[in-house]
Amino acid sequence: MATQEISNTKPYISIYNDVISNINEKTSELVLSAKQKAFNNLLTTGFPTHRKGNEDWKYTDVNKILQKEYKLVEKSFNTSNDRYENIISGLPSYNSNNYLIFINGVFQPEISQTSNESIIIDSLENSLDNYSSIITPHLEDLSTSDDPFMNFNTALFQDGVFIYAPKNTTVNNPIQVINIESNNSPDKNYIISPLLLVIADDGSYVNLEEYCIGTDNSSNLINTISRFVICKSSKLNYSRFQNYSNQTNNINNSLATLEQNSTLNSFYLDFGGQIIRNNLNVELLGEESTANMLGLYLPNSNQHVDNQVIVDHKSPYSYSDQTYKGILNGNAQSVFHGSIIVREKSIKVDAAQEDKNLLLSSEAEAYTKPAFWIYCDDVMCKHGAACGQIDEESLFYLTSRGISNTVAKQLLVRGFVGDVLNRIESDTNNKKYIENQIENKLDSWL
Amino acid sequence: MLEVKDLYSSVSGKSILNGVNLDIKPGEVHAIMGPNGSGKSTLSYTLAGKPNYIVNSGDIIFENQSILEMLPETRAQLGIFLSFQHPLEIAGVRMDQFMRSAYNSIQKQKNQEELDVLKFNRLLKSKSEELNVEPSLMQRYVNHGFSGGERKKNEILQMAVLDPKLMVLDEPDSGLDIDAVRSVAEGINELRSESKSTIIITHYQRILNYVIPDFVHIFMDGKIIQSGDKSLALQVEEKGYEIFS
Numbered sequence: 001m002a003t004q005e006i007s008n009t010k011p012y013i014s015i016y017n018d019v020i021s022n023i024n025e026k027t028s029e030l031v032l033s034a035k036q037k038a039f040n041n042l043l044t045t046g047f048p049t050h051r052k053g054n055e056d057w058k059y060t061d062v063n064k065i066l067q068k069e070y071k072l073v074e075k076s077f078n079t080s081n082d083r084y085e086n087i088i089s090g091l092p093s094y095n096s097n098n099y100l101i102f103i104n105g106v107f108q109p110e111i112s113q114t115s116n117e118s119i120i121i122d123s124l125e126n127s128l129d130n131y132s133s134i135i136t137p138h139l140e141d142l143s144t145s146d147d148p149f150m151n152f153n154t155a156l157f158q159d160g161v162f163i164y165a166p167k168n169t170t171v172n173n174p175i176q177v178i179n180i181e182s183n184n185s186p187d188k189n190y191i192i193s194p195l196l197l198v199i200a201d202d203g204s205y206v207n208l209e210e211y212c213i214g215t216d217n218s219s220n221l222i223n224t225i226s227r228f229v230i231c232k233s234s235k236l237n238y239s240r241f242q243n244y245s246n247q248t249n250n251i252n253n254s255l256a257t258l259e260q261n262s263t264l265n266s267f268y269l270d271f272g273g274q275i276i277r278n279n280l281n282v283e284l285l286g287e288e289s290t291a292n293m294l295g296l297y298l299p300n301s302n303q304h305v306d307n308q309v310i311v312d313h314k315s316p317y318s319y320s321d322q323t324y325k326g327i328l329n330g331n332a333q334s335v336f337h338g339s340i341i342v343r344e345k346s347i348k349v350d351a352a353q354e355d356k357n358l359l360l361s362s363e364a365e366a367y368t369k370p371a372f373w374i375y376c377d378d379v380m381c382k383h384g385a386a387c388g389q390i391d392e393e394s395l396f397y398l399t400s401r402g403i404s405n406t407v408a409k410q411l412l413v414r415g416f417v418g419d420v421l422n423r424i425e426s427d428t429n430n431k432k433y434i435e436n437q438i439e440n441k442l443d444s445w446l
Numbered sequence: 447m448l449e450v451k452d453l454y455s456s457v458s459g460k461s462i463l464n465g466v467n468l469d470i471k472p473g474e475v476h477a478i479m480g481p482n483g484s485g486k487s488t489l490s491y492t493l494a495g496k497p498n499y500i501v502n503s504g505d506i507i508f509e510n511q512s513i514l515e516m517l518p519e520t521r522a523q524l525g526i527f528l529s530f531q532h533p534l535e536i537a538g539v540r541m542d543q544f545m546r547s548a549y550n551s552i553q554k555q556k557n558q559e560e561l562d563v564l565k566f567n568r569l570l571k572s573k574s575e576e577l578n579v580e581p582s583l584m585q586r587y588v589n590h591g592f593s594g595g596e597r598k599k600n601e602i603l604q605m606a607v608l609d610p611k612l613m614v615l616d617e618p619d620s621g622l623d624i625d626a627v628r629s630v631a632e633g634i635n636e637l638r639s640e641s642k643s644t645i646i647i648t649h650y651q652r653i654l655n656y657v658i659p660d661f662v663h664i665f666m667d668g669k670i671i672q673s674g675d676k677s678l679a680l681q682v683e684e685k686g687y688e689i690f691s
Contacts (some may be wrong), residue, residue, distance in 0.1 A: 392497070393534055394534055394536050396496050396497065396518060397530065397533075397534045397536065397588075398536075398539075398544065398548075399517065399518040399519040399522070400494050400495075400496075400518045400519075400521075400522055400527075400528050401519075401522055401527075401544070401545075401548035401551075401604065401608065402519050402522035402523045402548045402551040402552040402555070402608065403519060403544075403547050403548050403551050404519050404551065405517070405519065407547060407551070408519075411539050411543070411544065411547065412536070412538075412539065414538070414539075415536065415537060415538025415539040415587070416537075416538055417538070418538040418539075419537070419538060
């Protein structure tokens with residue numbers, strides 16, 4: 001074992017100890033042991049390095065993230081909530097609201113709201129005592145992960161969100177999770193480790209929107225776990241909009257398991273952040289399970305967005321589609337690494353993957369890499385990858401009709417992302433918000 | 447309306463046009479005929495202002511002003527329309543949105559009313575029906591899944607909506623069967639008027655059976671080598687281009 005890999009975890013030992021000493025007395029021993037186990041895993045593996053041969057981290061330099069010194073958010077962290085009113089009022093709103101607001105990972109019950117529907121929506125810390133029997137098995141599972149950043153979150157998380165939709169429940173309005181980061185003290189970078197656990201029990205339907213908004217010149221490390229448990233015949237729509245500060249690093253570890261006849265529609269939109277890494281692991285465990293994964297990333301100068309998607313078809317008759325698109329400006333970098341695994345007995349799987357990149361500047365770089373492990377003959381798998389600039393012929397066609405160069409470019413670039421936007425399964429308000437955000441960003445670039 | 451004066455142009459350093467002269471008055475239809483590779487399409491692109499088509503000498507005067515320094519969109523706004531030989535497919539951009547954007551750009555330049563979605567779609571629908579273009583095609587992406595004939599008809603439809611003064615049609619008949627040629631020709635004839643001028647670039651004379659030209663020019667090696675009336679087109683049909691070389 002290379003010593004450097006282990007030593008890169010050292011600065012976090014005292015942070016971990018702080019987390020443990022802050023734990024509520026009532027918290028189950030099982031939670032504590034999951035944390036211990038996860039942290040020990042991390043100490044053993046260390047953080048990944050982007051040395052040669054480490055394909056998963058070849059293009060994303062973890063050292064750049066770890067070279068900053070991070071601290072836990074102080075327990076006494078206090079905020080005047082009206083500062084955030086503008087942000088919150090700009091987000092889509094619904095008649096009967098279910099929204100949870102976190103500032104630097106700290107739950108804000110005074111400005112959050114959950115209506116009394118048949119499902120459980122609360123902060124994870126509040127839920128840990130009441131729903132321990134539901135939650136702890138998942139934490140124990142997470143603590144067996146071999147992924148360093150998953151373990152990092154499991155060891156350090158202090159709060160997060162717990163959503164449980166009992167059998168055959170449908171939530172009428174979307175549930176919103178709003179993460180605001182706010183940190184204008186230049187000598188402090190926070191390590192924030194939110195854990196989102198969503199359980200959609202048999203036959204339920206959950207519509208979840210997550211908004212990650214940066215303020216000030218925050219420079220934090222936000223290392224997230226999103227665990228989606230999608231049971232038989234249930235459906236989860238998940239739409240995540242990430243616009244953290246351009247100095248914040250965000251590692252976002254999502255793990256979804258899908259049982260028979262269930263559906264996941266996910267959408268990741270990345271605007272902000274300095275180094276962004278989205279790990280999306282999807283396991284299709286039951287027949288007729290379907291995962292539609294969409295992603296858009298629009299990095300500008302000095303931003304780096306890395307999407308790693310692994311879809312594991314563990315069941316026959318399971319279906320998946322990954323459609324990711326990037327528009328890169330300035331000297332932005334993007335990475336897409338999409339893997340599809342089809343197990344030996346997984347016949348009749350239909351899996352597709354596409355990653356396309358539009359480079360608006362000659363300094364931008366996009367790396368895209370498809371990977372397939374297919375151990376079964378009777379399957380359909382396809383993939384496509386492309387990187388290119390705005391097509392000059394198309395531009396001429398549009399301008400030859402009297403459309404100005406700028407408007408023509410806007411039409412073409414919007415057209416490029418249009419098919420992804422058309423396929424987002426979230427609420428109309430969320431879609432509109434996303435479209436506006438994208439439009440504003442593109443208008444400022446073109 | 448249009449005066450091309452001793453025009454020399456090149457693409458990627460290669461000379462293509464070698465002294466083109468052309469004088470087109472309002473209401474006239476000029477056919478430019480020539481073999482493949484003679485530079486016909488280059489002439490159309492040069493008129494429309496395609497980037498990388500460099501004019502080395504000569505001039506293009508449109509309605510008493512030189513357009514050489516003008517961008518393609520400015521030329522289009524002044525009333526020059528190029529119907530493409532190979533109309534492009536553009537994924538993600540819907541026909542109706544594209545056409546409204548173009549229409550309003552031109553209206554704005556003319557200080558005339560820009561149309562909202564509803565009003566414009568009404569205009570587009572009526573023009574589609576006039577030209578026998580299936581209106582549902584307008585909800586598709588530009589030329590996406592259009593047949594060869596539909597693409598060419600779509601060019602004529604765009605022309606009808608944008609109402610240009612000078613219509614430059616680059617091989618509007620290529621790749622079409624005889625019924626489709628007739629249908630495209632009917633569309634062109636409907637748009638002809640006393641105040642509009644037309645340039646039809648073609649390899650074969652068959653479309654000229656339907657769109658009767660006032661003048662026919664034989665185009666070879668990047669210039670016009672002979673001009674005449676429509677009988678010249680029949681000579682080409684009969685004897686080929688060899689007789690001119």
